[in-house]
Amino acid sequence: MVSHRRPTRPGSGRTVRATVLSAAAATAAATLGAAPADAGPQDTRASAEAEVDRLYGEAEQATERYNAARENAGRLRGQVDRAQDRVARAQEGANRMRAALGSMAGAQYRSGGIDPSVQLLLSSDPDSYLERAAFLDREGERRAALLGRLRRAAQAIARTRAEAGHALAGLERERTAVARHKRAVEDKLARARRLLESLPAEDREARGRASRGDGTADPAGPGAGSPRAMAALSAAQRALGRPYVWGANGPAAFDCSGLTQWAYAQAGVSLPRTSQAQRYAGRVVPLSEARPGDLVAYRADASHIAVYAGNGQVIHAPHPGAPVRYDPVGMMPVSSVTRV
Incomplete structure (x- = not known):
């Protein structure tokens, strides 16, 4: 077959960078699926970055499910241990x-198997009959009471063993859920990583910069939070620059809810492990009334959370490859603001 396509002319103005971008566009298009025939490198690059953001969002949702399952597994492990202690x-x-x-x-x-009451009647000491009869009655009552306690103890042991068995079954289910959510997180992060690697180096570097915010939050300014909120914010500031690691809650690395939980723990406040639970850990206030130290939850399912730092900024652990940093409070849709 004869080709009717015109050969590429030397000096057509296509640079090496355009060639690299076209290769990246092809890789991204293969990852994203079929792209419009007239999509240029810039369009495909934007689509790839949007897909990376989507994958990071889904990975974060799976991470919070992983955190919840792991927390629940710990609670069930405690129930099992306590039930087994009670059984013992x-x-x-x-x-x-x-x-x-x-x-x-x-x-x-040893008395010959004769009923004690018969032995008493045959006694050669009738003067002590009443005293020994009373003693015998007490022994019978003691034996009956002991049998009753033993029966109740056996019933309690059976109930506690059943409780332990139920908790163990739940623990196994949670362990299975932990493994399933872990696989989901790792799959989505691997896909995002492959997609990022298809982008030009300068684009990857732009995404990996330390912060989109200007880092000028002034928590000591007007509208400062409560002492414990300020202590939590101070702890979050000390964590700036530490890496994001999904499932981590400090002090060397964090995911989003791990950072907020750790920061408030430094202020003496115990928060739940997941972002969804943390959003209900205090009083919900309007975003317009946010004060430094408040928790800011994102997306409708509260799958991301941050600490408000003042001046329209938050501190948070964004995603793999991005360390704990400042970002604008409006970086994604806010679902709630909670004052702990």
Whole structure:
């Protein structure tokens, strides 16, 4: 077949950079799926960056599900441990009661197996009859009470074992969920990484710059937060520059909710592990009334969270490859502002 395409003329003005961008565009288009035939390198680059942002958002959602499952697994592990401790203590008590009953049975056997009441009637000392009869009644009551306690202890042991079994089953489900969410995070981050690698080096460097904000937040200015909020903000500021690692909650690395949890822990406040739970850890206020130290949750599902720093900025752990940094509070849709 004869080709009717015109050969490329030397000096057509296409630079090496255009060739690199076209290669990156082809790689990005393969990752994103079919692209419009007339899409230029700039359009494809923008689409690739939008896809990276989407993948990071989905990875963050999976990270928070991972954090929640891991937190719940820890809670269930505690339930299992406590139930097993209760079973061990109850079993020890039941063993003591069985030993006491065994001693009573042994004493009766050594007496020839004759019922104690018959032995009393045959006694040659009738003057002590009433006293010994009263003692015998007390022994019978003691034995009956001991049997009742042993029966209740056995029932309690059975219930506690069932509780431990239920908690263990839940723990196994949560462990499975942890592994599933971990795979989802790693898959989305790997896809985002491959897509980023398809972009020109200067574009990757632009995305990886330390901050989009100007870093001039002044938390000591008007509208300062409460002492504990300011202490949490101070802790978040000390974390600036530390790396994002999904599932990490400091002090060397953080994900978004790990940073806010750690920062408030430095102020003596215990926050839940996930961003979704943290948004309900205090009083919700309008964004227009945000004060330094408030928690700012993003997206409708609150899958990202940050600490408000004042002057329209937040401190947060953004995503892999971007360290803890300042960014504008409006960097993505705000879903709530919480005053802890």
